[in-house]
Amino acid sequence: MTSLLRARGLTMHYPGGAAPALDAVDLDIAPGTSVAIMGASGSGKTTLLHCLAGILRPTAGSVTFASGAGPVEVASLDDDGRARLRREELGFVFQQGLLLNELTALENVAVARMLAGVPRAQAETEAGQWLVHLGLGGMEQRRLGELSGGQAQRVAIARAQVTGARLIFADEPTGALDSATSVEVLDLLLAAVVAGRTLVVVTHDADVARRCGRTVVLRDGRVVSDTARVAPAASVQEAAR
Numbered sequence: 290m291t292s293l294l295r296a297r298g299l300t301m302h303y304p305g306g307a308a309p310a311l312d313a314v315d316l317d318i319a320p321g322t323s324v325a326i327m328g329a330s331g332s333g334k335t336t337l338l339h340c341l342a343g344i345l346r347p348t349a350g351s352v353t354f355a356s357g358a359g360p361v362e363v364a365s366l367d368d369d370g371r372a373r374l375r376r377e378e379l380g381f382v383f384q385q386g387l388l389l390n391e392l393t394a395l396e397n398v399a400v401a402r403m404l405a406g407v408p409r410a411q412a413e414t415e416a417g418q419w420l421v422h423l424g425l426g427g428m429e430q431r432r433l434g435e436l437s438g439g440q441a442q443r444v445a446i447a448r449a450q451v452t453g454a455r456l457i458f459a460d461e462p463t464g465a466l467d468s469a470t471s472v473e474v475l476d477l478l479l480a481a482v483v484a485g486r487t488l489v490v491v492t493h494d495a496d497v498a499r500r501c502g503r504t505v506v507l508r509d510g511r512v513v514s515d516t517a518r519v520a521p522a523a524s525v526q527e528a529a530r
């Protein structure tokens with residue numbers, strides 16, 4: 290399997306929903322690429338992201354992830370199996386939900402490693418290195434609520450990478466940010482792609498999508514366009530170095 294992630298016939302019917310939120314979506318995501326998922330409100334973007342990432346179990350279809358240990362059928366895993374997969378192999382940059390306001394920036398990142406069994410001191414050392422790498426040196430001991438939206442997103446990006454996750458899912462990572470901060474946050478996400486990770490980002494922002502290597506557009510739960518760029522922004526950045 291050359292895809293890092295492969296979805297076939299991915300379908301999601303929410304209880305009580307008349308039409309499916311996702312309708313037989315096929316999608317292949319190659320390693321080391323950046324993919325923007327776009328579409329109108331209610332078109333199924335977040336549902337697709339959640340099914341691909343094992344947050345939601347689809348009502349039909351398969352999601353195959355090429356994990357370090359071999360192919361995993363994500364949609365067939367039970368709740369514990371999907372939780373383990375998310376914790377160990379995937380990274381998440383969401384607008385809210387994963388970071389804890391009462392923890393410091395350092396603790397929010399370190400906890401991802403501690404959940405994998407890494408001792409606290411080592412987890413905090415690694416977390417500190419990521420925070421410095423992402424421009425948050427000196428802010429390690431600030432609680433999340435004491436950080437700006439852009440700084441909090443940097444903490445999320447550090448947390449998404451500290452585990453070594455090869456695949457990062459981002460849902461509207463720039464949605465709450467001003468345009469200059471959005472550019473900075475996207476730069477950091479695309480730098481992760483240059484470093485070999487894979488990025489799947491749900492966005493309403495055409496500027497975000499333009500800088501990704503590929504844009505998939507949903508309408509009524511179906512893929513209505515799938516466009517790859519010849520020279521993705523990440524490669525251009527790399528070539529310019």
Ligand SMILES: Nc1ncnc2c1ncn2[C@@H]1O[C@H](COP(=O)(O)OP(=O)(O)OP(=O)(O)O)[C@@H](O)[C@H]1O
Nearest residue numbers: 303304306310328329330331332333334335336337
């Ligand atoms: N938990 C749920 N229960 C029932 N229906 C849901 C649920 N979550 C989403 N839906 C419905 O599924 C469809 C797709 O929703 P989804 O959130 O995936 O769209 P989206 O494209 O991400 O929208 P937005 O851009 O507004 O976030 C919508 O019709 C929505 O109302």
